[in-house]
Amino acid sequence: MFQFCTDPSxxxxxxxxxxxxxSGTHLAFYRSFLVVxxxxxxxxxxxxxxxxxxxxxxxxxxxxxxxxxxxxxxLVRGVPDIVFFLFVPIALGQGIEWVLHHINCPDWDQPIRxxxxxxVCREAKVPPVGASAWARNxxxxxxxxxxxxxVFGAFVANTLYGAMRAVPQAQVETAExxxxxxxxxxxxxxxxxxxxxxxxxxxxxxxxxxxxTPLLFLLGIQDAVYWARELGGAKTSxxxxxxxxxxxxxxxxxxxxxxxxxxxxERGFGWLTLRMxxxxxxxxxxxxxxxxxxx
Amino acid sequence: xxxxxxxxxxxALSASGAAAxxxxxxxxxxAYPPFNFINDQNExxxxxxxxxxxxxxxxxxxxxxxxNDWDTIIPNLVAxxxxxxxxxxxxxxxxxxxxxFTQNYKEPDPSRYAALIGTDPDVIDSGVxxxxxxxxxxxxxxxxxxxxxxxxxxxxxIAAVRAGEADAVLAxxxxxxxxxxxxxxxxxIGEPMHIGGGVGMGLRQTDDELRETFDAVITEMKExxxxxxxxxxxxxxxxxxx
Numbered sequence: 001m002f003q004f005c006t007d008p009s010x011x012x013x014x015x016x017x018x019x020x021x022x023s024g025t026h027l028a029f030y031r032s033f034l035v036v037x038x039x040x041x042x043x044x045x046x047x048x049x050x051x052x053x054x055x056x057x058x059x060x061x062x063x064x065x066x067x068x069x070x071x072x073x074x075l076v077r078g079v080p081d082i083v084f085f086l087f088v089p090i091a092l093g094q095g096i097e098w099v100l101h102h103i104n105c106p107d108w109d110q111p112i113r114x115x116x117x118x119x120v121c122r123e124a125k126v127p128p129v130g131a132s133a134w135a136r137n138x139x140x141x142x143x144x145x146x147x148x149x150x151v152f153g154a155f156v157a158n159t160l161y162g163a164m165r166a167v168p169q170a171q172v173e174t175a176e177x178x179x180x181x182x183x184x185x186x187x188x189x190x191x192x193x194x195x196x197x198x199x200x201x202x203x204x205x206x207x208x209x210x211x212x213t214p215l216l217f218l219l220g221i222q223d224a225v226y227w228a229r230e231l232g233g234a235k236t237s238x239x240x241x242x243x244x245x246x247x248x249x250x251x252x253x254x255x256x257x258x259x260x261x262x263x264x265x266e267r268g269f270g271w272l273t274l275r276m277x278x279x280x281x282x283x284x285x286x287x288x289x290x291x292x293x294x295x
Numbered sequence: 296x297x298x299x300x301x302x303x304x305x306x307a308l309s310a311s312g313a314a315a316x317x318x319x320x321x322x323x324x325x326a327y328p329p330f331n332f333i334n335d336q337n338e339x340x341x342x343x344x345x346x347x348x349x350x351x352x353x354x355x356x357x358x359x360x361x362x363n364d365w366d367t368i369i370p371n372l373v374a375x376x377x378x379x380x381x382x383x384x385x386x387x388x389x390x391x392x393x394x395x396f397t398q399n400y401k402e403p404d405p406s407r408y409a410a411l412i413g414t415d416p417d418v419i420d421s422g423v424x425x426x427x428x429x430x431x432x433x434x435x436x437x438x439x440x441x442x443x444x445x446x447x448x449x450x451x452x453i454a455a456v457r458a459g460e461a462d463a464v465l466a467x468x469x470x471x472x473x474x475x476x477x478x479x480x481x482x483x484i485g486e487p488m489h490i491g492g493g494v495g496m497g498l499r500q501t502d503d504e505l506r507e508t509f510d511a512v513i514t515e516m517k518e519x520x521x522x523x524x525x526x527x528x529x530x531x532x533x534x535x536x537x
Contacts, residue, residue, distance in 0.1 A: 024337030090374065097375075117373050117499045122317075125375070130318055133359070220363060220371075230326065230333065233450035236473045238328050240335040245454050 008240055020241045029227035033257060036213045036224055039144065043209065046149035051156025058161045069157070076154035084151050085215050089143040093126065100124035137221075144219045152209055159201035164190055166197040168281065196276040196285075203269040210261050228254050318357045319505065320377035321347050325362040326448050327470060329529045330383035330494075333362070342529035343381045346400060349521070350512045366429060366447055369393055373499055379509070380497035383467065385431045387491050395500045397509045399493025400522060402535035406432055408485045409471045410456060410463035416484045422462030425452040431491035432465040456481070469530050 057069025
């Protein structure tokens, strides 16, 4: 990075650290924080979408859809997250390859499972044979996104379902008395008002999602935790920057990063709650109204 | 229609042309110096990286490196995420039930115990011994009377000894030697022991062709002395050669 970094072993401390902290591995470490944030940004709307679908399925009067919703929510909530994170990418990856294999190579005569090996034809490989490292990273990241969206979608579904039921029934009945259809009543009455009930639950799930991002490491993505462990470990003189065990400092950086992230989102949710409460027929909404009236 | 057939034929031809020079994906751990590790420039380096690149060049293959955790390195091979494991893996019977190996490219290296200076050698039989999980050393300690404590990465085993969590660490001598020599607080205890066979390259059991290719290259490198050169460059003069 800097001109003077050619032989770090003879440098004074501050220059040594300047070189050390800008080494190739450290730059990758800094980038991994962006990966974590990118994951959060991508997963949040997807999980919310999955959760909405799940909640609607739970509300459905049509039995198969209702059963599907119930099955999804209870299955995912009942199984340890970590099992899902290990299972989804492997099962999904092999599932996609299996389907492609049957589409692309109908005259393949060997079995796909040979002992321990999972063998599909060349055209069915995902990512395709010869894909760039970049494409492979995107693929691995997408798998992680799917796993996260599936798991957190189930929790969101349950929260949203509860929030929908918390909207006073009398309002829905009134809407229907005015001649609105069920769908209209849902769209105009339930949907806009449910968020204030959903927010505490959603903020919980969001915080848990933030804290779950180190699971990325399990999926072979070099996230911030991977790099903290890798960089912090003692290094012999085989490395350009030998140093003793510094993991405690690296983990301290992680600690600050995650605390900052959760603190920031707590404030964000506080602001959102205030916005959503305005004009609501809840105790807090009433309090807000009185305060405004008094002012 | 004719045009379409022609285009398709051309596509098929180019596809088979590409198949002839498929990329061989080489799986490694990247956390086991001097076998394989990620250097400060964020590049893979080490004995096995040099060896792997040389083997691919001699076999005329295009190779690409993939880093994978040690714990899941075999499952990801059989799932087809990469084609070879070249990660300081000892050839053992248990592993041979799941994957196949080339001939060894490194003689069995004695495993050593390392502990804080002044540690009573009796801990080997009665103390707490740290090893990396799923290694031959972990299997060995499990059979002794000592308590076994396993870690996902080799680096953590050393840190455990320094932190007093374990009395000693059992690992490949080649891995421990530079660490013990450069430290002021660690020393070897007990005698070197031979656990497990030599180190070889792991492949899927169905990949006979690729295994034979690499086997032939290893034989060639053993005969012309280039393998010995690599061994001495990375492990020092005392390392067993072919």
